[in-house]
Amino acid sequence: MSLFTDDDPLLPPGPRPERVAPPKRVIVGWSLVAVAVVATLVLALVPAPYVIEQPGPVYNTLGTDEQVGGASDGEAKQLITIPGQKTYPTKGSLDLLTVSVVGNPDSRPSWLEIAAAWFDPSRAVLPVDVVFPPGTTTEQSNAENAALMVNSQQDAIAAALNKLGYEFPEAVAVKQLIKGSPAATVLKVDDEIVTVNGEPVPGVATLRRLITENGTDKAAKLGIVRGGVASTVEVKPIKTAGQTVVGIGAGMDYTFPFDVKIQLNNVGGPSAGQMFALGIMDKLTPGFLNGGERVAGTGTIDNEGNVGAIGGIRQKMFGAKGAGATIFLAPASNCDEVTGHIPGGLDVFAVKTLDDSIKVLDAVSSGGSTSDLARCPAS
Structure with missing residues (x-):
């Protein structure tokens, strides 16, 4: 006995109705829904090359x-x-x-989180490489x-x-020498820079200003103290990245009164x-x-x-x-x-x-x- 025959007793006698395919717009609509669901899953799960x-x-x-x-x-x-x-x-x-930074090179936010941040004025979206330069770990x-x-x-x-008017020893010191720079063969790490062209150097900002004012056409005369001995050396600045420099990393040494x-x-x-x-x-x-x-x-x-x-x-x-x-x-x-x-x-x-x-x-x-x-x- 057949379970399905053309003589279905539940249908009235006569011509059978033809099966009609869904309208094209319905197919397109459901296809778009499926695409949207997939896109949402991608946005929610795939990490973006940004941090927040x-x-x-x-x-x-x-x-x-x-x-x-x-x-x-x-x-x-x-x-x-x-x-x-x-x-x-x-x-x-x-x-x-x-x-606070949301994300790092090892754990980046999703595209969905990035999209939400773009519409929030209190948050900013930045490329991960801007916040964490390549080759730098989160720990570093x-x-x-x-x-x-x-x-x-x-x-x-x-x-x-x-x-507040307190007096205490403070000195501009060479903390780093850039290899191949004008200062590399003249200065040493821990040298104190006391003057530039005879003008006192109370801080790093003043040092930068005086080097810039000296320019690159002539050597700057640096009054230094090395191992407790004062002397004067000459270093000719150069231009790099639009700045006038001698090629040192300078910092401060302090001896506070309390x-x-x-x-x-x-x-x-x-x-x-x-x-x-x-x-x-x-x-x-x-x-x-x-x-x-x-x-x-x-x-x-x-x-x-x-x-x-x-x-x-x-x-x-x-x-x-x-x-x-x-x-x-x-x-x-x-x-x-x-x-x-x-x-x-x-x-x-x-x-x-x-x-x-x-x-x-x-x-x-x-x-x-x-x-x-x-x-x-x-x-």
């Missing part, structure tokens, strides 16, 4: 090493301590900002950033103590320098440097008080806004990245030096006018 920068933890340099708004584990330590010295009560905050990058943080803390201490301890783990890079310096000054002077207000900022600093550009400033502005700050101290050299991206309610001042930042804080603490102070344009 987003606002990271915020720390109050006047408070503890616990991030602002984070839960305390009961072991919080003062971020800045100055043992053996008279310190004064503080109020409000001088917040330093950080940037972290170690380099840790070293930059240590150096920035030393420079911040020097900037604060210099501004200890300043900074407790901040798992944060790297040099961008907290300015806020460390302001926090140290506030603790060593009576009154409230910030008027008791919540102030945030960023920027590298050197012992001469020069504030330099940093990365991730847009993410840091959003971090400051999220922490409740209304005043933001930004390096003037970052204003091109700031303009048009300032979160609502955040007043961004453009500062070139520690003196500029103190002028802003003086106006904030006294309730005075800030109309004559430099700002990064809102738009």
Whole structure:
């Protein structure tokens, strides 16, 4: 007996209906759905050659090493301590900002995460090779950033103590010699550079300026101290990458009059320098440097008080806004990245030096006018 015959008793007698294929538009529609499902799976699973920068933890340099708004584990330590010295009560905050990076060469975000970040003004999408240069491991990058943080803390201490009038030994020293450079056969690592063409060199920024002013047409006369013996040597600068250089990596050596301890783990890079310096000054002077207000900022600093550009400033502005700050101290050299991206309610001042930042804080603490102070344009 056949299970299926043309004589199906459930159908009425007569001609049988023909099977009709689905309309073409239905086939196309379902095909597009299938493609979309596959594309979504690809976006969700396939790693992209990018990483994401987003606002990271915020720390109050006047408070503890616990991030602002984070839960305390009961072991919080003062971020800045100055043992053996008279310190004064503080109020409000001088917040330093950080940037968190989502992804690394070993674990990259998916295309779906990248797509979401593109539409979020508080986040930035960058090629992975920009953040992690080829040949550099994640561990090496972290170690380099840790070293930059240590150096920035030393420079911040020097900037604060210099501004407060303390005197202590500080010297510009040769930390690295570039092979084949003009200085390679003349200078040695650990040489102190005291003068350039007879002008004193109190810091690395001044050294760079004097070398640039000397130019490449003649040798610069460098007054150095090597092993405690002073002498004068000549080095003819060259042009490289648009800059006038002699081919050294210079750094600072300090002998501070007292200890300043900074407790901040798992944060790297040099961008907290300015806020460390302001926090140290506030603790060593009576009154409230910030008027008791919540102030945030960023920027590298050197012992001469020069504030330099940093990365991730847009993410840091959003971090400051999220922490409740209304005043933001930004390096003037970052204003091109700031303009048009300032979160609502955040007043961004453009500062070139520690003196500029103190002028802003003086106006904030006294309730005075800030109309004559430099700002990064809102738009």
